[in-house]
Amino acid sequence: MSMGRAAVTRGVLLRLREQIDFTERAKELLEMKRDNLATETNKLMAKVAARREFEQKLMEAYETLRIAYMTLGYSELQSQGSAIGPLEVRTRLRSVVGVPVPEVVLGKKPSNSSITDPSAYSASNGLVQLVEQLLDLAEAEARIESIAQELMMTNRKVNALERVIIPKMRETLRYIEGRLEEETLEEFFRAKRVKAVIRGETR
Amino acid sequence: MRHGADIYLVTRVHGLRTHIIPARDIKILAKAKSLRDVFDNLMKTDYATDLGQLPAQDNDAATLERIFHKKLVDRFFFLSRTAQGKMQDLLIKYSARFEVENIKRIVRAKHGGVTSERPDLIPLPREHSLVNFPALLSAKDIDEVASLLRDTPYRVLLDKVESYKQSESTMILEAALDSVYFSNVWELAGKVPDGEGVRDLIGEEIDLRNLLIAFSLKAREIPQRVIEETIIPLFYAFPKATLHSLLQARLEDMPSILTRRYSRLASEAANLLKNESTLPFEWPFFRQLYSHASEAMSAYPLQAGYVLAYLLLCECETKNLVTIVTGKQLDLSDEEISKGLYEV
Numbered sequence: 448m449s450m451g452r453a454a455v456t457r458g459v460l461l462r463l464r465e466q467i468d469f470t471e472r473a474k475e476l477l478e479m480k481r482d483n484l485a486t487e488t489n490k491l492m493a494k495v496a497a498r499r500e501f502e503q504k505l506m507e508a509y510e511t512l513r514i515a516y517m518t519l520g521y522s523e524l525q526s527q528g529s530a531i532g533p534l535e536v537r538t539r540l541r542s543v544v545g546v547p548v549p550e551v552v553l554g555k556k557p558s559n560s561s562i563t564d565p566s567a568y569s570a571s572n573g574l575v576q577l578v579e580q581l582l583d584l585a586e587a588e589a590r591i592e593s594i595a596q597e598l599m600m601t602n603r604k605v606n607a608l609e610r611v612i613i614p615k616m617r618e619t620l621r622y623i624e625g626r627l628e629e630e631t632l633e634e635f636f637r638a639k640r641v642k643a644v645i646r647g648e649t650r
Numbered sequence: 651m652r653h654g655a656d657i658y659l660v661t662r663v664h665g666l667r668t669h670i671i672p673a674r675d676i677k678i679l680a681k682a683k684s685l686r687d688v689f690d691n692l693m694k695t696d697y698a699t700d701l702g703q704l705p706a707q708d709n710d711a712a713t714l715e716r717i718f719h720k721k722l723v724d725r726f727f728f729l730s731r732t733a734q735g736k737m738q739d740l741l742i743k744y745s746a747r748f749e750v751e752n753i754k755r756i757v758r759a760k761h762g763g764v765t766s767e768r769p770d771l772i773p774l775p776r777e778h779s780l781v782n783f784p785a786l787l788s789a790k791d792i793d794e795v796a797s798l799l800r801d802t803p804y805r806v807l808l809d810k811v812e813s814y815k816q817s818e819s820t821m822i823l824e825a826a827l828d829s830v831y832f833s834n835v836w837e838l839a840g841k842v843p844d845g846e847g848v849r850d851l852i853g854e855e856i857d858l859r860n861l862l863i864a865f866s867l868k869a870r871e872i873p874q875r876v877i878e879e880t881i882i883p884l885f886y887a888f889p890k891a892t893l894h895s896l897l898q899a900r901l902e903d904m905p906s907i908l909t910r911r912y913s914r915l916a917s918e919a920a921n922l923l924k925n926e927s928t929l930p931f932e933w934p935f936f937r938q939l940y941s942h943a944s945e946a947m948s949a950y951p952l953q954a955g956y957v958l959a960y961l962l963l964c965e966c967e968t969k970n971l972v973t974i975v976t977g978k979q980l981d982l983s984d985e986e987i988s989k990g991l992y993e994v
Contacts, residue, residue, distance in 0.1 A: 514930060514990070517990050518990055521712040529759045565932050566930040
């Protein structure tokens, strides 16, 4: 809203007041969204914090896998692994405070019940047990990424409204109010003068 | 040993025995700096011919493993061709372990729905098998695999398909294949002249496999009924009743149920399960088998048992070489690799 070009009328003043009221409510809503997104991020951060522990478990599982490879060789372990049923995972979008975030739904956990060799079973078991945790972690990280992006955008919008747009609108409002007041005074003065002139002529 | 052909076979095996890589050389290989060093050292052994045909860039562990298996298969079938009479029958049936292993690999792949790549089979020359592997590989599911095996010794798979579908596990099919294999071998072992050593080695292998199944499946808390179905229905040094008692006992009580022959091994296995050691669980079982084979070479130097002991030591050598090359490729430490070796 350019202050210099604003038409100084009562209609514009009324519309501007309405706009300021609307913008302030929008800012409050955005602030609420920002707070909710921040709360959601904090919740997810707790999940992501478990990543180090998860990575430790993953390294242990890989170590067992390496030992199994060494014991059985590539072809045998690959064959034992081929008996593991496939992992079924679906991803869908969910809305968290209006932000589309991915949701991972585990359909079917891979079944390693067909594995007969103890080394191969131990290696597969270590990894199969981590699948659910891995998906949880992946989901949390993807959500944080989306939410953090949205949080940044919302914060910018709130800042822009709070520090630039609303102050400018208020300034315009003050300008128009001032100009209208001036015009009212001028009108009053002019009317008074006219009245005086008319009175002098009659005298 | 009564027949000339059998005496010739044992004499031939005495010569072949000297081609097995000695334990000290295996240890040196385990301490080699790299896979390339292992490759170079193997060029001084029986593997040189096959290794020499490899392009320089192809000496990765998986390729070397294929060569080791090919050599093992060659060693088995060389003896089955050299032998005559009952001994030949036994060696042909004994060598069917590769065929069984390949069928198991196909069954696993079909169960897991692996379609993108074919399972890596042990290289088995066409003339040594009645099984049509290309057809099995192209089969769309386990039903088709079982029906393709209708005219082979593995027709029993047809009867097991229903149980497989109910349990959704290939364990029952693999157990059926093992049962067929060991029943055939066990039956022929009784017909071989001077076959005491043969029966001893095959019997020990059956017992050890049963113990391995009992321990590992019990540790996985698999129901007793399923374990019993998975066990090879043959017993050598311990009776069937002992196995029942084993399956009903707690894991820590299992060693006390077994006789001295297996009680130490059972204690070791129970400790491995308890301590969650990095040592593979099957390791003590195979170590006992190969140690027994090594002892059998001294116990039956002029009998058929010597031939089987030699074949088991060949298998042991292959396992050791696979462990070394895979360990080197995965950058495992010399200590870790040495721990996984079978010293016989």
